[in-house]
Amino acid sequence: MPAKNRLFLLEDDTNLAETVGDFLEEEGFDVDIAYGGEEAEDMLYEKHYDLLLLDVNVPGKNGFSLLKEARERGVDSPAIFITSLNSIENLEEGYKSGADDYIRKPFALKELLLRISTLLKRNFTHREGERVKVAPGVEFDSVGSTLYKNGAPVTLQPKEMALLKLFLSHQGEVLTHETIYDHLWNFDETPSESALRTYIKNLRKVIGKDKIVSIKRYGYKYLP
DSSP states (O other): OOOOOEEEEEOSOHHHHHHHHHHHHHTTOEEEEESSHHHHHHHHHHOOOSEEEEOSSOSSSOHHHHHHHHHHTTOOOOEEEEESOOSHHHHHHHHHTTOSEEEESSOOHHHHHHHHHHHHHHHHHHHTSOEEEEETTEEEETTTTEEEETTEEEOOOHHHHHHHHHHHHTTTOEEEHHHHHHHHSOTTSOOOHHHHHHHHHHHHHHHOGGGEEEETTTEEEEOO
16 A cells, blocks of 8 residues: 655644645545644654645744745755735745745635645656665665665655765765755754764665765765
8 A cells, every 4th residue: 555645734723724634634645734833843854744735924933934944954845835925926935935836715625635636746757767876775866855775765854865965966075064064054053963973873774884984073975
């Protein structure tokens, strides 16, 4: 039985969130719901989702800022904004922040389902691009940003994915801790040496311990 697509919904209207969530689960999706920006940010950091549904005007960080920062962290899941905002400026800001589609409230649940299905099919097609060999039995699809081990996709956290991409774009080069910190952490985040070690450890579990070499007190090197 194929795995269900996991969707993320940010919506501060409890009734609407439950209506949309129940409908999509009846259609065969797994749905996680957040009701505010900070909660949403934590959830997007912890899990990978196949598609994001984001309201804009929510408590805390708004949907535009949330998606923009998620994109900068390497989250590349297709995203649809669900909002009552209807000006061309709002539309433009939504697409600039990294959205793939935009649906205005009120909307028909069937229309939302059609948009979700279209994006998921398009994203699946993109993910079937040429795969690059990373290690024996491990391949990376750079178009779809998907890592495969023995033919099965492997779920990585956003910063782990960003780190893998960094290594693959600098094969055989020594990357300093500072270079990695600059690439993985935003200016308003505090880099963590212990977190970096965890990301390295998790990547090594997938691609092999010998593929990422530690340079003591300096950095790391990926061996092609």
